[in-house]
Amino acid sequence: MKEHFFSFDNIGGEYPRLKEELRRGTPTAVFGVSDSMKYLAASLIDAPVVYITADGVSARKAAENAAALSGKKTAVLAAKDEVLLYRKALSRDSLFRRLNGIYALQSGCPFVAAEIDALVQLFPARLPSVLLRKGEEEDFLALPARLAEMGYTRGFEVESKGTFAVRGDILDIFPINEENPVRVDFFGDMVEKIKPYDLVTGERLEAKDELVILAATDVFAAPGDQERAEKVLRADLKTFRTTEAYTRAGEIADELLSDPAGVRSSFLMPILGNSVDFFSVLPENAVLVFDEGKTLWDKFNALYKEHEERFHRLKDGGEAFSFSFGQYTDKEKFLEKISSFRRLALQTFTGRPFFFEPLKIFNFSYTPVSRYLNGFPALLTDVKNWLRGGYRVLLYCGDAARAAKMEELFSDEYISTVRLPDSPEEFRGVCVLAESLEKGFVLHECKLAVIGTGDLYTKAPDNRRIRRKRGDMFSAPEVGDYAVHETHGIGKVIGTRRIETTDGTKEYVALEYKDGDVLYVPAEHMDILSKYVGDANPPLSKIGGADFERVKARVRASLKKLAFDLKKLYAERAESKGFCFPENAAFMREFEDEFPYELTPDQEASIREIKGDMCSLKVMDRLLCGDVGFGKTEVAFRAVYLCVLAGKQAALMCPSTILCNQHFNTACQRFADFGVRVAALNRFNSPAEQNKILKGLAEGSIDFVVGTHRLLSADVKFRDLGLLVLDEEQRFGVEHKEKIKNLRKDVDCLTMTATPIPRTLHMSLTGIRDISTIQTPPGERLPVQTYVVEETETLIRDACIRELSRGGQVFILYNKVESIFTFAAKIRRILPEAAVSVAHGRMDKTVLENSVFDFYSGKSDILVTTTIIENGIDLPNANTLIVIDADRLGISQLYQLRGRVGRGTRLAHAYFTFKPERVMTQNASERLKAIMEFTELGAGYKLAMRDLEIRGAGNVLGVEQHGHMDKVGYELYAKLLKEELTGETQTVAELDIRADAYISEKYIESPAGRMDAYKQIAEISSVADYKRVYSSLEETYGPLPQAVINLLVVAVLKYYASKFNVRKITVAKGTGALEFPSLESLGDKRVQAAMDKYREKVRLNMSEAPVVEIVGKRDPAELMAEMTKFLKFALTFTTL
Helix, strand or coil: CHHHCCCHHHHCCCHHHHHHHHHHCCCEEEECCCHHHHHHHHHCCCCCEEEEECCHHHHHHHHHHHHHHHCCCEEEECCCCCCCCCCCEECCHHHHHHHHHHHHHHCCCCEEEEEHHHHHECEECCCCEEEEECCCECCCCCHHHHHHHCCCEECCCCCCCCEEEEECCEEEECCCCCCCCEEEEEECCEEEEEEEECCCCCCECCCECEEEEECCCCCCCCCCHHHHHHHHHHHHHHHCCCHHHHHHHHHHHHHHHHCCCHHHCHHHHHHCCCEECHHHHCCCCCEEEEECHHHHHHHHHHHHHHHHHHHHHHHHCCCCCHHHHHHECCHHHHHHHHCCCEEEEEECCCCCCCCCCCCEEEECCCECCCCCCCCHHHHHHHHHHHHHCCCEEEEECCCHHHHHHHHHHHHHCCCCEECCCCCHHHCCCEEEECCCCCCCEEECCCCEEEECHHHHCCCCCCCCCCCCCCCCCCCCCCCCCEEEECCCEEEEEEEEEEEEECCEEEEEEEEECHHHCEEEEEHHHHHHEEECCCCCCCCCCCCCCCHHHHHHHHHHHHHHHHHHHHHHHHHHHHHCCCCCCCCCHHHHHHHHHCCCCCCCHHHHHHHHHHHHHHCCCCCCEEEEEECCCCCHHHHHHHHHHHHHHCCCEEEEECCCHHHHHHHHHHHHHHHCCCCCCEEEECCCCCHHHHHHHHHHHHHCCCCEEEECHHHHCCCCCCCCEEEEEEECHHHCCHHHHHHHHHHCCCCEEEEEECCCCCHHHHHHHCCCCEEEEECCCCCCCCCCEEEEEECCHHHHHHHHHHHHHCCCEEEEECCCHHHHHHHHHHHHHHCCCCCEEEECCCCCHHHHHHHHHHHHCCCCCEEEECHHHHCCCCCCCEEEEEECCHHHCCHHHHHHHHCCCCCCCCCCEEEEEECCCCCCCHHHHHHHHHHHHCCCCCCCHHHHCHHHHHHHHHHHHCHHHHHHHHHHCHHHHHHHHHHHHHCCCCCCCEEEECCCECCCCCCCCCHHHHHHHHHHHHCCCCHHHHHHHHHHHHHHHCCCCHHHHHHHHHHHHHHHHHCCCCCEEEEECCEEEEECCCHHHHCCHHHHHHHHHCCCCEEEECCCCCEEEECCCCCHHHHHHHHHHHHHHHHHCCCC
């Protein structure tokens, strides 16, 4: 109903005349308008609007504010980040954003905000889509091929946008235009159900009646394109002037023409029949709105200038062809075609719009509103004045919570408020909206006062969607993987084998061991088999040999000592009394409100946990885990301020001078307005400065000191140290750790680490080590644009110049210490205009720190470095990473390295290169493919964090334990640790189940899918787990066959049996038996109570070992159900 508040007709003044001039098609300009007034004027145009901005941030802001003002649907048209380079693979985030914008444009969206870069690039003439409606038919067998043609990738399961999977008559797909993946159930060709679900939890969301699936590519081959491409490419090869360029261009041409899908590469868009310019897809009645003509004109010319320079640079090196220049619309034609559409320029100041000459010029009458950051009283005064004058007042509060609070405040002042009313044209009063508008304005002609969210609050509400992360994601072992058997040790999975007998059919996992021996593990025992996560190629164990048992015994002995030490430490901490910090709520709130960003839920939870520790008598010793750039420092600074408010001192200790300087600079900015006296103590201090700082610490005139291990020196004395913050403690030496250990006994200690901790280990240590985790990224970070490309000098020069030309810096990772200086000399030759530094781990520590500091301080443009940059350097200005020989690095390293860039709000680039002459292994190819697919922030957790978690576990438990983990694999290690900490060990019962218990290929076609299902089923440990897995399998693959149901029942039965150390479970036709280890185990009161409860259905057989038999049932499924009931009753029985 917002059109009743805002329309050209009722706003008055010059607005009706503007409407009329636009209707006539008169080129028009409006001068003297604020951003909000621009968005208002553009959003009220009764025709499709393309609102043109200088960059993507401005486009998003325009779309959001226009939607808030008009209530209309809005969209953003993004630019592709790269159009000239040929790439083996690329992350498709920017492409998907662009495709959503193109679809909105082609389907008549009333307001599309576009960065000008997006308009000069090529467009597909048509953007196909699939519409599925519940109850209607779609050719199910033809659908996968159709989706593949539209750019979707088929896989075993849906893992990211642009992928789909087919299982039986179920389609799982993650459309690029949806927030969640969607499961579509078919019956033949009939669409039965359309159900979105959460990608992480699998939770079903509200069902839909229809689903639109947009194309996931902007390249669609037309008839004759293959022949045209071959002709143009071969002819163009003759234009290259050097042998090197000709050879490189020939390689690209051969790759494109040898691959059937090559003709669908965006590299060839200028010569494909389905490629057109922006104006060809623009509705004829559209209005082009230019936001700040001078800024746009400068950007427009800079775009074409950079495009031309890059084209010549890449063409000279054989990376681009003559036709590549056509990736941008011809500049003169672009300017000429603008005149075919209606045009409006909106500008803050009077000046020439540049893209056209306006024939009508308007100036709007409005008044900016005050900022009410000092509180409600000033707002209340203005609102009362407006109401007395007969004005309507709109308050954009940002979200429902703030809107409710605002209503409460006005209610206390006896001023009634409403949410958006049904008849706004008759409304007079205060209207509260739970939406965001950057800035407000007052329109006196129509007596309307609009207060923006930015006028009311210091920071915008956090409306972004946080995708939860999974816990531990160690998948089931697949063929070719190493796996750990709890008894026989490390083997290699070579396949599965199904064995049919007269008693039923079962499936076994075959593992190869030392000397070629093969072990067959029943699928229902998959819980004693885990995928090996540790060293790359562990030695195979010997079946039946004593070696693995000896290894396990050594690990158990070590874990026993570890568990004892952890419990002792916890007990000592519980007994010791620390300082109880006062909450100082009012001062803390002021400090927290000054933080310009919204906290993530994980940050809020961590802060609550830390405050809980500090505001109690316990001595805090908490570990704060979170990925690089996820906001650990802000959490720590809040603890520091709480400490300083209590009159105590705080210290932050870092393992390097560079980190020390980073934290010091951040602290100075964060605490500048709060009277906290901050100092840095490291080797860069002069002797006089060091003496001054030492004196300040001793006297208490310094509240917060940031330092290296220099803080552990004997001459450092604190007047009253209350909090010690350690950053990456594992990087300190042994001697330093001992001193830290003594220091942390009496003061609260917070340790920060960037390596994640596995959830199973976290749970095992709960109550022993206090751990807080931050797993959600801040909302303002953008995913890093990632490319997999062949390494050439032309590519390196182009990528570096692109970054340096926008004032940024470049990391080049070269992981060979012996030749790194030779490579750096090559970079200096390729880029003589750039200052190049070198850093590697074998350099003298002072030389290394100086080199990194030069880069950090901006004295050098490019840092050639080894993987020592994997952790620790926070440099928002470095937004391009080039990794040499990326195929030789592990996936976790690639993930961590990519985290070095994209730390600010500027779009970052990561180039993973490989030598063109080297044959890439299958594993290397898969690693690079995985890092491409998981570009969403935090999404790499599933694939890339596995060995990082192991590293994280080593950080918590120490190097020795990390070594033990490699010997037995992570999952078995975590299980052994839990047993030592809880004192509980479980017996795995022998199973003799004479019934069908397997998963057929007909039910789950994929071998990996069957293995994963077997693993899930074998790990069932309660009836709730049974229901969850049952529901998951049914939802994913359809109704469960009886053989699969039997597997699930066996898993529940096995779990309950382990609680009573049942030695063997037998199920045959007419016979069900639970064999206990001894008469003593039958003396358990819980077992006796179950015997009494089910005395009509069970009997005791004492012929050999004590056996409880089930009587009166013939069917194996019924027998297992009765046995489960018996054991469940015993487990839950209590004498209380």
